[in-house]
Amino acid sequence: MTPVESKNRKELVNFSTLLIFSFFVILWIIPYFLNLYTVYVFTWLLIYIIAAYGLNLILGYAGQISLAQAAFMGIGAYVVAILTKLDYSFWIAFPLAGLLSFLVGIILGFPSLKVKHHYLAMVTIGFNFIIYKILMNEEQITGGPYGIMNIPRPTLGFISFESDLSFAHLVLIISLLMVFLMYYLLNTKWGRAFKMIRENEVRAEVVGVDLRSYKLVAFAIGSAYAGIAGGLLPPLFGYIEPTLFEFVISFDFLLMVLIGGRGRFVGPILGVSIVILLPEILRITEQLNLLIFSIIAIIVIVLVPEGASSLVDIAYKLFTGKKFPSLTK
């Protein structure tokens, strides 16, 4: 790197750090100004963003389609719910949720990624249906259609996250952590390998990329993200039930990633915000908004594959005259 480039890079890194820090501070302060319902939405948004980052890794970077994010959220959620009701600490249950999701992801992905067609997509659809069925039917373990109730909020030593505000802050910290981890991952050689797979699978293989291993690990990590996100739902609502993890929710995640911009680092944040907040703002009923969003998704895929992230590109160019730098390799 030339000295000029090195200086520019330092500037960019400093600027980014400042930006991120300010965002963090803003996000920390926001919940203080929100009413109860909105704090819930805020927290819920953050949780969904975690899961969306997982799907963005699978879809946008490794180029695979998973329609089971909801199912993995369900696995994570029920692991946390069941274990905390059995008086295990949240801090044991929570990582376990992620770990279990990761392992299930490996098991599910192992055969499905063996062949070239998008069998993973179809297998994940079936998997989602099956998980939903299990959650509904195995009443002894999952509480059936009524789910599990009276789930406590976590405590850490003498800090209690009982209040909505403090739990919102906890979720904020966790989600920021997950986003940073993703950032780190995508800037390693693994991240470059994922990108190569997405850009030109054949060429990637011919330069030595072991497609199967990378796709598998991307799927497992992405599913683990969903599991971790799911693990935060029980303490948020205090209860969980199967309809939270229906197949349609997996569709929703796909929409969020596509609308936000697949393979773009800020995509999930934009996508989740748009898909969840826009209907609230526009006061559209539930049925109509899915209709509208599926139309938007088709338009996005056909005409603007970069999704809402391209708006960020345009805005950045307008203000600085330069191309929006890629946040990942």
Add this chain to the structure above:
Amino acid sequence: MLFQLIIGGTASGILYSLIAMGFSLLWQTSQTINFAQGDFVAASAFIMLISYSMFHFPYLLSLILTLIVAAFILGFIFKKLIVQRILEKGLMSIICATIAMSLLIQNSIIFYSPESQNFPSLIREGTISIFNANLSFLDIFNIFFAIIIIVILQLFLQKTKIGKALKAVAQNRETANILGIDVPKMIMLAFIINAVLSVFAAILVSPIYAAKYNMGSALGLRAFYAAIIGGFNQMRGALLGGLLIGYIEVLTTGYITAEYSEAVILLIVIAVILLKPEGIWGTKEIWSKEL
């Protein structure tokens, strides 16, 4: 008892076959994986309902109208407006777009009605007793009707000039092109045939299971599994795969439990992927990479 199960399995299986065959045709001719395949059936069912129940047109007229509308929207428009534009962007874009279409269709139907709708049947209710088994008229009728459709389709593909051209495109686009076949036209034909098959599947399946906005999800998924298990790249694979799924479904429901027939099917799908990825009756892909 077994005979009853077999007939039952054939009846549902052959409907899955119809849907899977359309799916296979789209894949073979244009490498399109249509995730909205099941929802095409749902859409056809509701077009039929609008014509028959809302406008009160007679059945046959409704059927013809549905065929025309479906061929136009699910065939022509689908191919021209959506598939054609995304084809070059890769398989994943097609899959994402068709997934979005699936949602679009379902939510449009909810607009009409979120509830289950009664669907007109060509055959009256009732059962007949053969060999000590109770077989419903509807099942027997469906089997015959579906067989007729399949036979017509096969005759079309093998005996007519256009059909043979379509088959050539399905086997190898490049060669077909060199032989002077109008490939884009044949692909459009494949899409239209797929729409037609969806309509027939709709009128056969809806009297049994009632028409609802989400009927497509389960149907489509079974059809995919049929295509995977039977073999994507051969029509006979889709046909036999569909029947197989029908039998598995019926046997699991009969001997284990209805709830987990899904799980059994998925396990078999995974087993097939691991052991014979081209499907039981499929042919090994000669191109192992898409260059």
Add this chain to the structure above:
Amino acid sequence: MALNERKERKFMRKKILKISNLHKTFYGFRALNGINMNVNEGELLGIMGPNGSGKSTLLNCITGIFPNTDGKVFFRDKDITGWNSSSIFKIGIARTFQMVQIFPDMCVLDNILGALQESNGNMLQRLFQVNESKEKEKAMGMLDFLKISHLKNENAKNLSYGQQKLLDLGMALIADPSLILLDEPLAGVNLTLGKEIIEFILKLVKKKSCTVIIIEHNAKIMLDICSRIIILNEGKKLAEGKPEEIKSNKEVIKAYFGA
């Protein structure tokens, strides 16, 4: 014969690639109809033949793009028949493509780094190799060699066709392969660039003493630079030998000019 001479002779006779009875059939069309050939260590082998003679198919079967229908491929006495492309790359066989294959939305430097990274260590190690200064040095070295280092931050899709061809070449060369397969490196390229590419190839063979197989149509250049040429026709080997022998081979002339 002196001991040294004997040793040298032995090295020259060492086969880096042995292809035995290779068949490839597409839907009844025999693209490769029983190819038998050997490639010697360190030689610059040319493969020529009219269109459809099976040149690219041969390359694709060797490098794991297509599964072959019959026959075997050996790399330094190791059976690599049916291996997948990434394993083949890792044991030292690299290739370029007739239709340039690059990573369009990644910058040029990343294209090269990507081609380099998978040959180092195992997957888990790679997760923690954050410091890439050595690799970047090597990549820049390659870009300098190919005279496209000024494009290092450009998106690969924005490059001209000729530049992309050079990038393709760079990606094949960066991991120090023992055997390089070039699929029509001069296709669609103007004279000056073509000359440069040839220069690069010749420099390479000398510097790294690797083996190069080139598929090309340009007879003049091939006869000029190759140490040995194989002519394919209709999936079979038509002729084989030194350029002078090929030039005067009646069968070859017949196949090419239909006399």
